[in-house]
Amino acid sequence: MNDSLRYGPMLGISMFFSKWIQISHFPEMPASALLVLVLVLGMVVCYSQIKKRNKNNFTFRVAWLSGFNIVFIASLIYASLFFLMGEILFGPQIEFMQRTYYSFLGFVNSEFLGIVLVTIMSGVFQVKEYGKR
Numbered sequence: 001m002n003d004s005l006r007y008g009p010m011l012g013i014s015m016f017f018s019k020w021i022q023i024s025h026f027p028e029m030p031a032s033a034l035l036v037l038v039l040v041l042g043m044v045v046c047y048s049q050i051k052k053r054n055k056n057n058f059t060f061r062v063a064w065l066s067g068f069n070i071v072f073i074a075s076l077i078y079a080s081l082f083f084l085m086g087e088i089l090f091g092p093q094i095e096f097m098q099r100t101y102y103s104f105l106g107f108v109n110s111e112f113l114g115i116v117l118v119t120i121m122s123g124v125f126q127v128k129e130y131g132k133r
Contacts, residue, residue: 003050003066008073011042015074015110016081023089035110039071039117046070047125063122071114079107 018034026034050066051058083103086094090102 003046004069004073007042007046007049008070009077011038011046011070011074012077013081014038014042015078016085019078019082019106020085020089032109032113036113036117039110039114042074043067043070043114043117043121047121051125058125060122060126063125064118067118067122068115071111071118075107075110075114078110079103082106 015035015038018038022029022031022034047063047067050063054062080103082089083099086099086102090098
């Protein structure tokens with residue numbers, strides 16, 4: 001749980017800023033391109049730090065649950081920032097229900113992408129660990 005509170009907020013803020021950069025500077029880019037890039041880079045950093053500290057007990061289950069908790073906190077913060085700062089992203093004409101809808105979709109999208117990424121990365125980290133034995 002400590003890892004999710006340590007890495008989740010920074011990952012969520014980074015995900016929000018990547019969405020802000022994507023909307024303001026690269027509107028023709030696919031919607032989740034920068035989000036996936038930030039998730040991959042963030043989870044690589046998180047997993048390397050967790051693995052460095054947790055050398056003896058870094059099984060697939062521990063890696064997956066740690067990653068899931070980090071992604072859940074990050075997605076929650078991402079959606080909250082998306083909701084609170086919707087006027088900055090989309091302009092002052094956005095309504096309350098539109099912000100709610102966009103933040104919910106942002107949460108679901110980032111959570112789904114994060115869970116897929118966590119599953120793949122947990123397996124990759126275990127394959128690398130298995131190869132060293």
